[in-house]
Amino acid sequence: MLDLSLVSPALFTGYCLCFFFLVKSRLQASDGRRLPGPTGLPFIGNALDIKEEPWLLFESWRKRYGNIVSYNVLGQKYVLVASLEYARELFEKRATNYSSRPRLVMLCELCGWDFSFAALPYGLRWRRHRKVFHQYFNSGVVAKYKPIHNKEKVVFLQRLLESPENLMGHIRHSFASTILDIVYGYKVAEKADPLIHAVDQTMDGFCKTAFRGAFLVDIFPILKYVPSWMPGAEFKRLARYWKNSTETMINTPYEAVKAQLDNGTAGPSVAAALIENMPPVESPTFREEEEIRRNAAGIAFAAGADTTISSIYTFFAAMAMHPHIQKKAQEELDRVVGSTRLPDFNDKVSLPYVEALIKECLRWQNVLPLGFARASEEDDIVDGFFIGKGTVLIQCTWSITHDPKHYPSPHEFKPDRFLDDGGQFDRAVLDPFCVVFGIGRRICPGRHLADQSLFSIISSVLAVFDITLPLDKDGKPCKLECEMTSGAISYPKPFQCIIRPRSPAAEILIRDH
Numbered sequence: 001m002l003d004l005s006l007v008s009p010a011l012f013t014g015y016c017l018c019f020f021f022l023v024k025s026r027l028q029a030s031d032g033r034r035l036p037g038p039t040g041l042p043f044i045g046n047a048l049d050i051k052e053e054p055w056l057l058f059e060s061w062r063k064r065y066g067n068i069v070s071y072n073v074l075g076q077k078y079v080l081v082a083s084l085e086y087a088r089e090l091f092e093k094r095a096t097n098y099s100s101r102p103r104l105v106m107l108c109e110l111c112g113w114d115f116s117f118a119a120l121p122y123g124l125r126w127r128r129h130r131k132v133f134h135q136y137f138n139s140g141v142v143a144k145y146k147p148i149h150n151k152e153k154v155v156f157l158q159r160l161l162e163s164p165e166n167l168m169g170h171i172r173h174s175f176a177s178t179i180l181d182i183v184y185g186y187k188v189a190e191k192a193d194p195l196i197h198a199v200d201q202t203m204d205g206f207c208k209t210a211f212r213g214a215f216l217v218d219i220f221p222i223l224k225y226v227p228s229w230m231p232g233a234e235f236k237r238l239a240r241y242w243k244n245s246t247e248t249m250i251n252t253p254y255e256a257v258k259a260q261l262d263n264g265t266a267g268p269s270v271a272a273a274l275i276e277n278m279p280p281v282e283s284p285t286f287r288e289e290e291e292i293r294r295n296a297a298g299i300a301f302a303a304g305a306d307t308t309i310s311s312i313y314t315f316f317a318a319m320a321m322h323p324h325i326q327k328k329a330q331e332e333l334d335r336v337v338g339s340t341r342l343p344d345f346n347d348k349v350s351l352p353y354v355e356a357l358i359k360e361c362l363r364w365q366n367v368l369p370l371g372f373a374r375a376s377e378e379d380d381i382v383d384g385f386f387i388g389k390g391t392v393l394i395q396c397t398w399s400i401t402h403d404p405k406h407y408p409s410p411h412e413f414k415p416d417r418f419l420d421d422g423g424q425f426d427r428a429v430l431d432p433f434c435v436v437f438g439i440g441r442r443i444c445p446g447r448h449l450a451d452q453s454l455f456s457i458i459s460s461v462l463a464v465f466d467i468t469l470p471l472d473k474d475g476k477p478c479k480l481e482c483e484m485t486s487g488a489i490s491y492p493k494p495f496q497c498i499i500r501p502r503s504p505a506a507e508i509l510i511r512d513h
Helices: 010-018 021-026 054-065 085-092 105-110 122-138 142-162 165-182 194-209 221-225 235-265 272-278 284-323 323-336 345-348 354-364 397-401 447-462 502-513
Strands: 066-073 077-079 380-382 385-387 392-395 465-468 500-503
Touching: 021 221, 054 066, 054 077, 054 397, 077 085, 085 105, 085 380, 085 392, 105 194, 105 221, 122 272, 122 284, 122 380, 142 165, 142 194, 142 447, 142 465, 142 502, 165 194, 165 235, 165 272, 165 447, 165 500, 194 284, 221 323, 235 272, 235 284, 272 284, 284 447, 284 465, 323 354, 323 447, 323 465, 345 447, 354 397, 354 447, 447 465, 447 502, 500 502
Parallel strands: 077 392
Antiparallel strands: 066 077, 380 385, 465 500
């Protein structure tokens, strides 16, 4: 969402006039037809249209204009890619032209997120970062992190047993603790851990700045040179605050591992392996290689500590709202696992309903309802429509995962939609994993670890806890709607639910681990 309040009216008007001819030129179609889309106001285009929950606005535009829609903000052309067919056509078949990122001034240049290869333009630097990351988080490697997941899920269950009212805090603590152990071998403090605080601040900044155009400086990069004391330059002060947290998140744990390796106290971790495989200090590539390794560890920490949190919180809301679905998943767990142990990763293949439930959480409420924006590198014609060089493309993940063509009754929470009459996965149904983690060359490389994390927590919670709605004054369950926050990452808004052990035996199982 564009925040016009952060720039003074005079400054805003001045830059609008300065860019008048640029605006005019960008709105001209070339050899192809102009894409359909909403008519905007002079100069500002559709800036005032985009407010809370923009994916719902974009879905209304899709219904009115079609599956590929154009709009503009202050002369910057945007294209909404709102169907699976167009997403695959552009991001897979034409990946060479649509795998880059737009310039993200606020996020990368001011808030310090240029460390993240997820935000880098497509090219050699991006490939080198991704290659290093992939070595430690591909599908064949993440299995070695299962003991850490098993340890941390028990801690999570015990914390939930003691203080279920602090659900969101326990979720955040669990995921931060898991990824910090994997990446840095770092053991999180029980309360007020400084690295959890740093990543929370950093990801707050990410959520507010990663949607291109949320700040005027993304449209008019020259604004980044405005002094922070100037009226309307609040964005500079915010950026400095978020950048400090980002640098703490990236540098503090990495430097700690370096020191531990020097004094022989380092345990196994991704960062330790990265550092040990560095070229010699005297090598001309040493500085660049260290930067890549530091960055790869940092983005693993940031993404692993935050993004999957939303899906877990959605799971709790969904179970409170749909007790019959919760009961069906628990019956499967009781049948396969029994009541004398917690489920483990070996049980996964025998728990199709639990797996379907996880897929439905990802589909029903998306963590990234608008994906991560792409940028076209050259002019192109798609189905007779012109897409110009420098156009920002947005994958409307929410529209795709709520398309009745793929998912009948898309607003209902129905894990059974993924299973056939025999209770096994129906291969004819679109797997949301193929959409929610991105499409094409920019697909999230951390998706395998996320899948592992979701199964570990969700299967164990279902095995030992009942999740219900609180009762009103008449003794009836309160109503709950799963409302989502706006931002690059979307979370369920705070809600109330009751979390209790399923039985005295379940409570003993939690405590005795």
